Amino acid sequence: xxxxxxxxxxxxxxxxxxxxxxxxxxxxxxxxxxxxxxxxxxxxxxxxxxxxxxxxxxxxxxxxxxxxxxxxxxxxxxxxxxxxxxxxxxxxxxxxxxxxxxxxxxxxxxxxxxxxxxxxxxxxxxxxxxxxxxxxxxxxxxxxxxxxx
Amino acid sequence: xxxxxxxxxxxxxxxxxxxxxxxxxxxxxxxxxxxxxxxxxxxxxxxxxxxxxxxxxxxxxxxxxxxxxxxxxxxxxxxxxxxxxxxxxxxxxxxxxxxxxxxxxxxxxxxxxxxxxxxxxxxxxxxxxxxxxxxxxxxxxxxxxxxxxxxxxxxxxxxxxxxxxxxxxxxxxxxxxxxxxxxxxxxxxxxxxxxxxxxxxxxxxxxxxxxxxxxxxxxxxxxxxxxxxxxxxxxxxxxxxxxxxxxxxxxxxxxxxxxxxxxxxxxxxxxxxxxxxxxxxxxxxxxxxxxxxxxxxxxxxxxxxxxxxxxxxxxxxxxxxxxxxxxxxxxxxxxxxxxxxxxxxxxxxxxxxxxxxxxxxxxxxxxxxxxxxxxxxxxxxxxxxxxxxxxxxxxxxxxxxxxxxxxxxxxxxxxxxxxxxxxxxxxxxxxxxxxxxxxxxxxxxxxxxxxxxxxxxxxxxxxxxxxxxxxxxxxxxxxxxxxxxxxxxxxxxxxxxxxxxxxx
Numbered sequence: 001x002x003x004x005x006x007x008x009x010x011x012x013x014x015x016x017x018x019x020x021x022x023x024x025x026x027x028x029x030x031x032x033x034x035x036x037x038x039x040x041x042x043x044x045x046x047x048x049x050x051x052x053x054x055x056x057x058x059x060x061x062x063x064x065x066x067x068x069x070x071x072x073x074x075x076x077x078x079x080x081x082x083x084x085x086x087x088x089x090x091x092x093x094x095x096x097x098x099x100x101x102x103x104x105x106x107x108x109x110x111x112x113x114x115x116x117x118x119x120x121x122x123x124x125x126x127x128x129x130x131x132x133x134x135x136x137x138x139x140x141x142x143x144x145x146x147x148x149x
Numbered sequence: 150x151x152x153x154x155x156x157x158x159x160x161x162x163x164x165x166x167x168x169x170x171x172x173x174x175x176x177x178x179x180x181x182x183x184x185x186x187x188x189x190x191x192x193x194x195x196x197x198x199x200x201x202x203x204x205x206x207x208x209x210x211x212x213x214x215x216x217x218x219x220x221x222x223x224x225x226x227x228x229x230x231x232x233x234x235x236x237x238x239x240x241x242x243x244x245x246x247x248x249x250x251x252x253x254x255x256x257x258x259x260x261x262x263x264x265x266x267x268x269x270x271x272x273x274x275x276x277x278x279x280x281x282x283x284x285x286x287x288x289x290x291x292x293x294x295x296x297x298x299x300x301x302x303x304x305x306x307x308x309x310x311x312x313x314x315x316x317x318x319x320x321x322x323x324x325x326x327x328x329x330x331x332x333x334x335x336x337x338x339x340x341x342x343x344x345x346x347x348x349x350x351x352x353x354x355x356x357x358x359x360x361x362x363x364x365x366x367x368x369x370x371x372x373x374x375x376x377x378x379x380x381x382x383x384x385x386x387x388x389x390x391x392x393x394x395x396x397x398x399x400x401x402x403x404x405x406x407x408x409x410x411x412x413x414x415x416x417x418x419x420x421x422x423x424x425x426x427x428x429x430x431x432x433x434x435x436x437x438x439x440x441x442x443x444x445x446x447x448x449x450x451x452x453x454x455x456x457x458x459x460x461x462x463x464x465x466x467x468x469x470x471x472x473x474x475x476x477x478x479x480x481x482x483x484x485x486x487x488x489x490x491x492x493x494x495x496x497x498x499x500x501x502x503x504x505x506x507x508x509x510x511x512x513x514x515x516x517x518x519x520x521x522x523x524x525x526x527x528x529x530x531x532x533x534x535x536x537x538x539x540x541x542x543x544x545x546x547x548x549x550x551x552x553x554x555x556x557x558x559x560x561x562x563x564x565x566x567x568x569x570x571x572x573x574x575x576x577x578x579x580x581x582x583x584x585x586x587x588x589x590x591x592x593x594x595x596x597x598x599x600x601x602x603x604x605x606x607x608x609x610x611x612x613x614x615x616x617x618x619x620x621x622x623x624x625x626x627x628x629x630x631x632x633x634x635x636x637x638x639x640x641x642x643x644x645x646x647x648x649x650x651x652x653x
Contacts, residue, residue, distance in 0.1 A: 010583055021328070021343070032335040033607070035418060035601045036328065036342065043324040044170050049317040077373030078578055085550060085571055087364065089371055092554070093564065101554070105547035112376065112543035124545055131555055141559050 005061065006071055007054030014047035084108065097143040098128055159507040160514055161330035163208045172209045173515060176216025177522045180532075183217065184224025184240075191482045195489065202386035205506050211294055212515035214489050216480050217517060219465045220523045222425055225266040226458055232545065234368045239425030239464070240458035241364070242433040242589040249449030252390065261393035262451055263458045264527035270459035271520035273411040274418065274466025280503075281415075281472050294600040294610060295619050297629040297635060298603025301596035303428045305589070306635040315584055316636075322580065329354055329590065330597020349565040356594050363587045365553045369546050373582060388598035393528070395451060403455045406436045418467020421629060424590050425461035425468075432460030440636065466516065473497055473509060524534025529586030546649035550552045 023034045088104035095103070102124045109120045124147045135141045162171060195214050202210035222239050229240035230247030236329060243263065251261040305323040333353030334345045340394045344350040357493060395403065410432035417428035435448045436456035444455045469482045474497065489495070501509050544624075557570035577587045611618035 002496055006583055023343065027447075029338065029340055031605070032340045032342055036331050036606075039324050039327050039331075043321060046223045046321040046324065050321065053315075053317065064241045074197055074374040077376040078370035081370050081373040084579075085574070088550070089554070089564070089567055090181060092567075095342065097555070097558075099194055101551045105551060108547035108550060111152070112546045113541070114543045119544075121425075123547065127548055129549060131551065135555055135559060136253070139559070141555075141562065143558065144564060 003058060003062065005054040005057040007050050007057060009054075011051030011054055014050065015044055015101070018044035018047060025089070035104045038063075047076045080111065081108075092144050092146070096146040096148040098132070099146070099148040104130060150227045153506075156506055156510060160511045163507065163511045164212075164518065165514060166209075168206065168209045169212055169511075169515065172205070172213035173216055173519055173522060176213040176559075177220045180220025181224035181227070181523065181526065182218040184221030185227040189529050191225070192217050193202075195482055195486055195535050196620055202489065202492075207495060208511045208515070211486075211489060211495075211508075211512045214486055214518070215465075215469075215512055215516045216519035216522075218269055218486065219519050220463065222461050222465060223264070223271075223458075223481075223523055223527060226263045226267070227260065230263060230454075231256055232368070232542075232621045233547065235364050239461035240457075241426060241591070242429040243454060243461070245433070246450050246453035246457075249447070250451065250454065253449050255449070255483075255521075257391055257393050258395060258451075258628035259454055261528070262395050262403075262455055262606025263392070264524055266396075266403075266410075266430050266458040267462040267527070268454045268524035269407055269410050270414050270461070270463035271465055271523065272517065274463040275513060275517040275520060276466075276514075277415040277419075277463075278466040278469050278473075281419075282474055291624060293622075294603045295622055295625045296603075296628060298607055299625055299632065301600035301603065303628055303632050303635065304430075304592055304596050306632050318585045319589055322585045322587070323593045326590035327600060329359070330594045330599065334599065336602065349563065354594070355560050356591070357568050359558050359568040359594060360591050361553045361557055362470050362573025362575075363580075363591060365549050366570065367577030367581055367587065369549055370574065372542050372546065378593055390648055399451055399547055403452060406452050407459045409435060409439070410456045410459035414629040415467035416461020417460070418464035418468040419641055425464040425586065426595065428460040428464045428467075428602035429457040430588070430592075432456040435637075449487045461500055462520070465520075469516070470511070473501055474592040612652075 018040045022037060022044070025036045028036070034066035078132065083102065084107055088100055088107075091103065094100070105124050106120055106129060109123065114120050114123075131143075136143060180191065195217055202213060205213070225235055225240035227245035229235040231251055233244050233248040233480055235244050237243045247259045247263065252257065290424060299509075305320070305327075328343075332350055334341050334344075334351050341351055367508065394400075404565045409544070413432045413435060414425075417431055418425070433453055437443045440446065440450070442450075468495050469648050472483045472487060492498060495508065500503075513640060553570060553574075554567050557566045558564065560566050570621045580587050580590075607618065619629065
């Protein structure tokens with residue numbers, strides 16, 4: 001797997017996706033299924049093209065003895081960011097929008113490298129004030145509440 | 150053309166009233182602000198403000214909405230240029246070269262060029278709206294299902310052909326976007342498709358949360374890579390010095406691009422369903438095709454930036470043509486504006502230009518003034534606006550995340566949209582890492598419904614002979630020619646380049 005170009009893996013994933021969703025389209029009545037089936041058929045064709053491109057890239061890299069550079073080499077930061085986002089969204093219903101947002105903002109600031117507590121606190125206060133004034137006060141949006149606001 | 154003096158005086162009197170002037174200023178400032186903030190778009194701003202305009206006079210209310218529309222398209226480019234986060238889908242093409250210019254230390258010039266091009270594009274479009282509405286409306290009247298379907302396909306092929314060296318990936322992303330647009334209850338049979346029993350999916354996947362995720366959250370994730378990588382986050386802070394305006398030589402070089410892009414913007418804007426996003430890509434593609442050095446596109450070429458910026462603002466007036474004459478919105482934002490017209494008791498069509506002429510012309514002239522004011526405010530604030538980019542990403546990241554969450558929630562007051570935004574954030578990150586254009590998904594989601602309805606209606610209308618039916622229609626033939634050109638031209642250009650390299 002290590003020597004394969006990422007396009008081969010992506011192409012196979014798209015092909016699998018097309019097959020699964022095409023079979024799901026088979027359960028839809030004929031008329032509303034026409035367009036999805038057409039799209040999925042073309043998508044499957046393109047996936048074969050991507051696989052073919054990936055295979056030729058793999059072969060040429062082997063020929064030229066090039067090292068395969070992993071695309072997701074620095075994936076730890078994005079993974080932590082995404083997990084933190086998911087936790088933040090879960091906390092919104094539990095703690096309320098403003099409390100969860102404040103905690104998330106503090107986490108993101110320190111994770112991304114803010115060192116000053118005062119700076120972080122100032123950003124949290126200004127951000128919450130802005131969101132409150134624009135969305136709650138001006139546009140009358142009722143943001144989710146939980147144990148707190 | 151004879152000018153109705155009474156009408157002109159009535160229009161000027163309405164525009165000179167304090168509440169209309171106030172709404173003009175609020176609309177321009179608010180629009181730039183909304184567009185510049187990642188996660189907030191013109192469509193969302195207009196949608197959020199429609200309830201606020203309930204108690205206003207129609208002219209004041211609609212001038213406010215039109216000013217927000219024009220200015221947000223411009224404002225969306227500020228973040229696209231400075232932090233590679235397009236505020237609106239129309240600014241996605243701007244981000245390509247604009248951000249590269251910023252990284253090169255020419256962020257200020259990129260902003261100045263963007264402002265000037267946006268004003269020129271906007272003004273040309275308003276003049277076109279004033280002069281060309283009747284003949285263009287006549288052409289649009291001849292459009293039927295096959296043409297709508299083909300316009301959608303044309304938009305997608307443009308995206309595909311822009312993904313240089315990876316057309317299959319560009320077109321696959323477009324197809325995936327089309328598929329996403331099909332999620333929900335089928336508009337023609339009311340049958341739920343790909344909803345998996347989830348009630349929230351029945352109304353489909355909302356465009357704005359998807360867009361926020363694809364552009365804003367994926368950007369935060371991309372930046373997070375630098376935390377553990379070789380590059381430090383602080384090294385990405387752009388250098389913002391130098392000139393605000395392009396040099397005389399650059400300006401001379403841009404004149405043709407600006408003229409061409411203005412026309413593209415107006416025409417694409419006037420075509421129903423194809424908005425600023427399509428126009429900016431088409432103009433960008435055309436500028437690249439006509440450039441002496443197309444290789445520099447994507448690496449901070451001022452022509453690429455000018456093309457996208459002129460076209461996306463030229464769309465604003467163009468998109469109002471089918472909106473005001475036929476009631477067909479030319480873009481997502483004008484679709485929301487259509488709601489604003491109805492709320493104020495205005496019916497698009499012939500009557501709007503006769504019985505309510507004093508209102509509609511006041512809105513059009515108001516849009517003209519908004520474009521001028523947008524340029525003045527933009528140039529005056531450009532140096533202050535660039536300070537946004539000097540704020541460390543560690544401060545911007547939580548603001549982007551929180552605004553993305555609140556922006557997605559606001560669309561339907563639903564946490565489901567927020568989850569959609571997060572999912573699209575992950576998808577956007579994976580796509581960007583594997584060279585799939587994220588803008589193709591957004592564009593396909595916008596064009597999806599139009600493409601499907603056009604396809605299925607023409608399937609019925611053709612009575613089994615779809616190909617013959619399409620070839621019998623001159624407008625269909627014209628658009629099919631354009632599609633073919635968009636698909637084949639990158640291949641021909643590549644072949645020619647290879648041939649000339651071999652010759653050397």
